[in-house]
Amino acid sequence: MKTFSNTAKVIMALNIAVGALCMLLLGQFVIAKSDQSKLRDYSNSLILRANGVAMQSEWVLDKVNHFLSQPCSDEDLFQLRFLLYQYSYLLDIGRLHNDKLICTAGRGRLTSPVVLPPPDLVEKTGVRLWRAVKGLFDPRIQLDVASRNDAVVFTSPDAFNSVSLPVPGYSARITTADERHIYQSFGAKEVYSRQRSAWYRSFRQVYQCSKLYNICIYVRQNASGIFSLPFYVIVLISLWGGLLSGTLSLAAVLLIERSKSLSKQLHRAVRNKQLYVRYQPIVRLSDNKMVGAEVLVRWTNSKGEAIPPDIFIPVAEKLGFIGQITRQVTCMALKDLQNILSGDNTFYLSINLDVTDVLDLNFESYLAAIVQRFGIARGKIMLEITERSTANHTLLCERLTALHDAGYKIALDDFGTGYSNLSYLALMPFDVIKIDRMFTEAIGTDSVNAQMVEHLFGMMTMFDAIVVVEGIETHEQVAYVSEHCADAFAQGWYFGKPVSGTELREKYLQ
Known part of the structure; x- marks a missing residue:
């Protein structure tokens, strides 16, 4: 009771x-x-x-x-x-x-x-x-x-x-x-x-x-x-x-x-390393080949309830231990996919970072040490930062540039949902720009977002970056993206739901 x-x-x-x-x-x-x-x-x-x-x-x-x-x-x-x-x-x-x-x-x-x-x-x-x-x-x-x-x-x-x-x-x-x-x-x-x-x-x-x-x-x-x-x-x-x-x-x-209970449970789960990860394949549309995967953190509490990331991640950010989660996720992902990432291929792993991770010099040191430990080239690690990040733009640009110069790839996540201006984005060292699923869902509808999708693809020509379209779920969406951005990568349930490391390795080998 x-x-x-x-x-x-x-x-x-x-x-x-x-x-x-x-x-x-x-x-x-x-x-x-x-x-x-x-x-x-x-x-x-x-x-x-x-x-x-x-x-x-x-x-x-x-x-x-x-x-x-x-x-x-x-x-x-x-x-x-x-x-x-x-x-x-x-x-x-x-x-x-x-x-x-x-x-x-x-x-x-x-x-x-x-x-x-x-x-x-x-x-x-x-x-x-x-x-x-x-x-x-x-x-x-x-x-x-x-x-x-x-x-x-x-x-x-x-x-x-x-x-x-x-x-x-x-x-x-x-x-x-x-x-x-x-x-x-x-x-x-x-x-x-x-x-x-x-x-x-x-x-x-x-x-x-x-x-x-x-x-x-x-x-x-x-x-x-x-x-x-x-x-x-x-x-x-x-x-x-x-x-x-x-x-x-x-x-x-x-x-x-x-x-309060959620905060305590989450803190305990992080301390006891009870979080786990799943991987969502990233596919090149031109040949339908898996070229990478995004690692996604998951948590099931002591009652067996699956707590969505959009619930517990903001709690971790607010309480200041999001960095611990990022480190655990990075370690689990590199361990799971070591065989693939250390091989002679172009497969890459995409890791979501909080802005505090980017600004934390200790995280860069941690990342350098762990990729060396698993024998993985830095160029196979994609670091994702959301466009909605609220850090000082100049400082954020400096830190991302430092990580990019260190050999890591940088991805701009949720493009189109933030407040950044194009001149600012043009100065950032992005290798990949990810278009948010809210625009993908609008494809084939009469919404305002649907009218913006084609303009977004047109804007991509301004950046020397690969385009990854998130939230692909239908053949119609695949056809639309292929027509308007032939070189795009894509991820979504159309290509498969998030899977464990073992399942991803089997799928990649196939």
Whole structure:
């Protein structure tokens, strides 16, 4: 069973807690944004209704004041009733004389004029406003009233019914801009502010004013946010966040532990010389003859798992013991192929080097000693360096030149995938240029790389070097390369998969 260090357990626990908290914060943010948007929509509908009520009141007051009929006459009452029929937000329309109500469309001529109390507000336009006036006709009824000159209107109690309280917890107040007069208020009495509420607060608030009238609106929603939800929902959200974060943490810890474990296993494998090699034949296309082989390092861990080189080689580079692997691979390959390489032939062995190997003077000494030990000519050793190498170009060029002058052949691997410019490459002492398999795979397709392949072959004429095409797997690819670069060498599964030293020797002798 997999066990974790105490540090890993603490980190996972903290991440679970942070995940739960982040999910709650995310929930708070999402709910706040949603509630704020809904509250804004409600505020917009409320301001539209307030504008509508104000507009109807203004129009009616203006029309009544321009009537030519005798106030409260039969003709006048007839016209008042027709106006009342047209405007749904008004309950009644009446006439004043000396600030006393003398008739209305609904009640006709009053036997006793009704005295209006002092207005709550007098607008600059001369409109007088009263809110919730009681006892004008019935002590049980309170009315909102507006008048100008001798005309008076009564707002219908139903004018704001459809927009009064659409959602539980909403409250609203419709006032003048200076808040001296309150037209309407809905819901609980609240302390309103003109500032928009922050997303992390437990309430939402909107303030806006009409562009047509002296009307402003405050709208508020209490109990908004994550903690307004039922307790079990909050718990589920927290658990979900904790589970998600815990899963990611576990994956990260496993990855780190695996990386550490991989590093330890690889170091142990190198120390115990448990790496092994395979060889991929290199074939001359013009006569299909094997002219060399590239040595490839392989590793099978203690669990019997084959670990790909693109996994463990970067680990070795990062931890600084790639040089040990290069030395072991070189030694195994020269020992395996000594009989072929020491013979009277042109067969060569291609060895991949890390840039640190090239810059390491001790590696050059090691290489010189081991080829002498096995009686192999230096000219049969091809040292491959990738174009993506990030060392200082000048220093790298000097070291490669030194190795080349010492008698070794130099190959530029993965050509076309790096960042080097052609003028720089032209100065390097390359005997072989290897075209990366990504371009080979593009042969016969409509990809951008396919269009570049022919140009790459054309560029090869700039260099006095043999071209090796990697990743050949089909007859179509062989035919294409043979047509565009007749002298090219090739390697890939088309000519055979990587094999052991014994199998390669048998294949070469055949």
